[in-house]
Amino acid sequence: MADDNKDFEPILVGFFCNWCTSTAADLAGTTRLQYPPNIRPIRTMCSGSVDPIYILRALLSGADGIIIGGCNPGDCHYVSGNYKARRRIAGLKTILDTLGLENDRVWLKWISAAEGQKFAVTMRDFTEKIKELGPSPFRKNWSV
Amino acid sequence: MEQSGKDKRIGVFVCHCGLNVAQSVDVEKVVQEISSYPGVVHAEHYQYMCSEPGQELIRKAIKDHNLNAVINANCSPSLHEKTFRGLVQAEGLNPYHQEVANIREHCSWPHANDRQTATRKAIAIIKATIDRLKLNMALTPAVINLNKKVLVIGGGVAGMQAALRIANGGYEVVLVESSPSIGGHAAQLSGTFPTLDRPACLVAPMMAEVAAHPRIRLYAYADIEEVSGYVGNFAVKIRAKATCVDETKCTNCGRCFEVCPVAVPSEFDRGLSDRKAIYRPFAQAVPFRPVIDVLSCAHFSDDGCSACEQVCSENAISYDQKDTVIEEELGAIVVATGYDLITRGIAPEYSDDPDIIDGMQLERLLSPTGPTGGVVKRPSDGKVPKEVVFIQCVGSRDQEHGKSYCSRVCCLYVAKQSLLYKRSIPEGQAYVFYMDIRSDVKGTEEFVQNVVEKGRTMYLRGRVSKVFRDGDKLKVWGVDTLTGKSIEIAADMVVLATAMVPRTDAKDLARVLNIIADQNGFFTEAHLKLRPVDTLTSGIYLAGTAQWPKDIPDTIASASGAASRILSLFSREELLHDPAIAYVDEELCVGCGQCVSICAYKAITLDEKQKLASVNEAICEGCGACAATCPSKAMKHKNWTPKQFFNIVDVFTKEYE
Ligand SMILES: Cc1cc2nc3c(=O)[nH]c(=O)nc-3n(C[C@H](O)[C@H](O)[C@H](O)COP(=O)(O)OP(=O)(O)OC[C@H]3O[C@@H](n4cnc5c(N)ncnc54)[C@H](O)[C@@H]3O)c2cc1C
Numbered sequence: 150m151a152d153d154n155k156d157f158e159p160i161l162v163g164f165f166c167n168w169c170t171s172t173a174a175d176l177a178g179t180t181r182l183q184y185p186p187n188i189r190p191i192r193t194m195c196s197g198s199v200d201p202i203y204i205l206r207a208l209l210s211g212a213d214g215i216i217i218g219g220c221n222p223g224d225c226h227y228v229s230g231n232y233k234a235r236r237r238i239a240g241l242k243t244i245l246d247t248l249g250l251e252n253d254r255v256w257l258k259w260i261s262a263a264e265g266q267k268f269a270v271t272m273r274d275f276t277e278k279i280k281e282l283g284p285s286p287f288r289k290n291w292s293v
Numbered sequence: 294m295e296q297s298g299k300d301k302r303i304g305v306f307v308c309h310c311g312l313n314v315a316q317s318v319d320v321e322k323v324v325q326e327i328s329s330y331p332g333v334v335h336a337e338h339y340q341y342m343c344s345e346p347g348q349e350l351i352r353k354a355i356k357d358h359n360l361n362a363v364i365n366a367n368c369s370p371s372l373h374e375k376t377f378r379g380l381v382q383a384e385g386l387n388p389y390h391q392e393v394a395n396i397r398e399h400c401s402w403p404h405a406n407d408r409q410t411a412t413r414k415a416i417a418i419i420k421a422t423i424d425r426l427k428l429n430m431a432l433t434p435a436v437i438n439l440n441k442k443v444l445v446i447g448g449g450v451a452g453m454q455a456a457l458r459i460a461n462g463g464y465e466v467v468l469v470e471s472s473p474s475i476g477g478h479a480a481q482l483s484g485t486f487p488t489l490d491r492p493a494c495l496v497a498p499m500m501a502e503v504a505a506h507p508r509i510r511l512y513a514y515a516d517i518e519e520v521s522g523y524v525g526n527f528a529v530k531i532r533a534k535a536t537c538v539d540e541t542k543c544t545n546c547g548r549c550f551e552v553c554p555v556a557v558p559s560e561f562d563r564g565l566s567d568r569k570a571i572y573r574p575f576a577q578a579v580p581f582r583p584v585i586d587v588l589s590c591a592h593f594s595d596d597g598c599s600a601c602e603q604v605c606s607e608n609a610i611s612y613d614q615k616d617t618v619i620e621e622e623l624g625a626i627v628v629a630t631g632y633d634l635i636t637r638g639i640a641p642e643y644s645d646d647p648d649i650i651d652g653m654q655l656e657r658l659l660s661p662t663g664p665t666g667g668v669v670k671r672p673s674d675g676k677v678p679k680e681v682v683f684i685q686c687v688g689s690r691d692q693e694h695g696k697s698y699c700s701r702v703c704c705l706y707v708a709k710q711s712l713l714y715k716r717s718i719p720e721g722q723a724y725v726f727y728m729d730i731r732s733d734v735k736g737t738e739e740f741v742q743n744v745v746e747k748g749r750t751m752y753l754r755g756r757v758s759k760v761f762r763d764g765d766k767l768k769v770w771g772v773d774t775l776t777g778k779s780i781e782i783a784a785d786m787v788v789l790a791t792a793m794v795p796r797t798d799a800k801d802l803a804r805v806l807n808i809i810a811d812q813n814g815f816f817t818e819a820h821l822k823l824r825p826v827d828t829l830t831s832g833i834y835l836a837g838t839a840q841w842p843k844d845i846p847d848t849i850a851s852a853s854g855a856a857s858r859i860l861s862l863f864s865r866e867e868l869l870h871d872p873a874i875a876y877v878d879e880e881l882c883v884g885c886g887q888c889v890s891i892c893a894y895k896a897i898t899l900d901e902k903q904k905l906a907s908v909n910e911a912i913c914e915g916c917g918a919c920a921a922t923c924p925s926k927a928m929k930h931k932n933w934t935p936k937q938f939f940n941i942v943d944v945f946t947k948e949y950e
């Protein structure tokens with residue numbers, strides 16, 4: 150599989166909260182850290198406002214991986230949105246499991262506004278991981 | 294309410310940002326491709342869009358092309374969203390018909406070495422932003438009434454400072470103190486490090502100023518019962534406890550104290566003296582008036598005593614006085630409820646002996662107005678203690694038995710107390726067991742050094758393993774970790790520097806106010822660094838040790854901070870609230886109530902009869918948690934709707950087809 154994927158450029162969608170992870174992405178940019186360009190960033194007010202249906206929509210439309218980024222536990226700008234996100238993503242993952250999609254295609258990461266470096270490294274790791282997994286099985290079977 | 298998107302005439306303005314964008318993004322190509330994108334009627338690029346010529350170019354394009362929506366493709370929205378929204382508003386557009394596409398921080402900078410890919414990504418980001426903008430609603434900020442009156446809860450130094458600053462700023466303050474007098478812990482102190490000022494010089498003048506201030510209304514011996522509403526518009530119910538003394542008649546003669554047969558341990562002297570059931574907590578109390586403590590008063594128990602009533606020539610005693618509930622409406626709240634000291638039970642190695650006291654008890658013994666007139670005498674037999682052992686960090690920095698945090702003032706007050714003790718008993722010897730000395734407050738490092746070097750206080754680095762009674766003495770066993778030797782001291786008195794902890798009722802108050810208390814019970818600030826005196830509930834601020842252990846200088850600083858936050862809040866005539874908040878599509882709402890429980894701000898109410906949720910616009914912070922939870926998708930987050938997210942996602946996933 151790994152060989153087939155050499156030229157594979159995954160479609161990656163990120164949902165990044167306004168107060169932490171989007172700002173971390175700003176910081177990564179400002180400090181000119183380089184990371185793979187595959188990620189398509191969507192700013193959300195909070196990780197807790199990411200409805201699982203957005204993730205499903207993205208996966209069914211052909212995204213190979215989804216990453217949700219929020220503030221560190223205890224630091225959510227809206228008190229507890231990141232805990233809500235954690236609960237929802239855990240629930241979503243069991244559903245994806247039953248549908249036969251690898252768990253690792255959906256990541257949830259806490260990246261604070263100060264962690265530009267962590268943002269860049271995470272994007273690199275995430276892209277690597279999805280390249281390793283290859284194109285999403287949904288891409289072939291379900292594409293809408 | 295949702296938009297079709299067909300009505301938008303969108304202009305897209307791509308910024309080179311000098312070379313910051315243009316070096317890795319082919320702006321020419323971007324404009325070319327975007328020009329023909331559905332909904333776009335005009336697109337152009339320019340060197341610096343945020344400059345005056347850049348802004349003029351946008352203004353002109355709005356007029357020339359009759360634009361009613363604008364995309365600015367440039368740096369992060371955190372930098373210029375405000376600028377461009379202001380610009381389009383000045384041109385008569387709704388500011389929420391402007392969006393930023395971040396093609397600098399999120400694209401040109403991190404992908405600086407691949408012009409082709411960066412250009413493609415920039416185009417995708419702009420298209421996605423266009424498709425989101427198509428469905429943006431025009432919004433206007435909600436205007437909220439601002440009642441410029443303040444509630445301060447707690448009358449220690451923090452509450453007094455906040456109340457005085459706000460009242461001097463010209464606004465009415467209601468100060469609620471649960472005990473019979475304001476002053477708090479600072480009024481109990483003997484002197485204060487590092488200058489040794491007496492509370493009579495520091496705290497008493499503040500208390501007098503509060504009492505006399507024309508704009509401060511003081512309710513002492515009163516509790517907060519209920520708080521509702523939101524910033525600018527709080528309604529509170531205050532329960533003024535019955536004092537059973539008619540203040541208008543009482544002349545403070547004090548004869549009642551003499552005749553009252555019931556003696557209970559004095560809270561002010563921390564149990565080292567007795568007070569009567571009818572009492573004034575201390576000589577400088579404000580308000581200066583007696584109260585009857587109905588829980589210990591014998592009139593209310595079986596024997597129906599009425600000694601004070603009989604002796605009162607003014608007929609001021611009124612046993613059947615009832616609590617009164619006062620309602621106040623106000624715009625902002627300061628929480629200044631202070632701290633407590635951890636109970637000694639946490640440390641099994643210290644036995645329950647009357648000559649083992651805590652730091653606040655020693656403050657009373659050192660105080661000229663204390664039970665022993667400032668000459669230190671030990672509680673068991675009134676003997677002057679010749680050997681005193683201080684033990685620091687009792688319950689602090691002790692995850693196992695107490696609290697993991699440092700209480701911040703103990704190192705300093707122990708140094709102060711050992712110095713004052715030596716002044717009181719020159720032939721006495723003080724020993725201090727410490728973990729390390731933390732003296733980071735201005736002037737205190739020199740102060741502690743002075744005590745260590747000149748004060749002849751013996752500092753021993755190490756822990757005490759046991760304290761037990763041995764005849765007339767208290768045996769203290771410990772280890773000096775610097776020399777490795779075990780130490781045994783036969784002491785007359787032992788002083789425990791016990792941890793500062795939140796008041797046990799702090800969690801209840803947090804619930805009443807809808808603010809957060811941390812795992813220890815201290816109130817949590819909105820942001821430790823950037824918003825240290827705000828809470829996450831707008832309009833509610835923190836002052837003093839209710840937030841975290843502090844000394845008096847830090848307490849005053851935080852109280853002044855809370856006051857200044859309120860003064861700047863009140864500098865406006867009314868409040869504007871971000872309109873990008875939640876709303877309910879009543880057609881879809883089934884009244885399941887899931888949104889009510891998920892909202893961290895209690896912004897949603899459920900009409901049980903109609904089975905309909907509704908959002909309070911003034912409280913909603915626009916986090917979007919409810920919308921993501923709503924199973925019937927009736928709850929929507931304005932301008933962040935599912936359709937808008939789908940539009941974005943679709944652009945990003947179809948881009949490769
Ligand atoms: C032994 C000891 C010695 C110290 N020595 C020094 C020193 O030398 N120098 C120094 O700078 N600092 C010293 N400190 C620290 C100092 O006591 C505090 O910094 C200061 O008193 C904090 O003031 P505050 O207003 O935050 O709290 P507090 O003094 O605790 O005041 C809180 C007030 O709120 C009231 N209250 C509580 N809950 C409610 C409620 N729900 N409704 C209404 N009212 C309520 C309380 O009755 C109290 O009056 C010492 C502390 C200790 C323990």
Ligand code: SF4
Binds near residue numbers: 896917
């Ligand atoms: S958007 Fe957030 S703050 Fe507003 S009502 Fe919904 S959950 Fe509460």
Ligand code: FES
Binds near residue numbers: 170
């Ligand atoms: S605001 Fe960042 S996770 Fe809630």
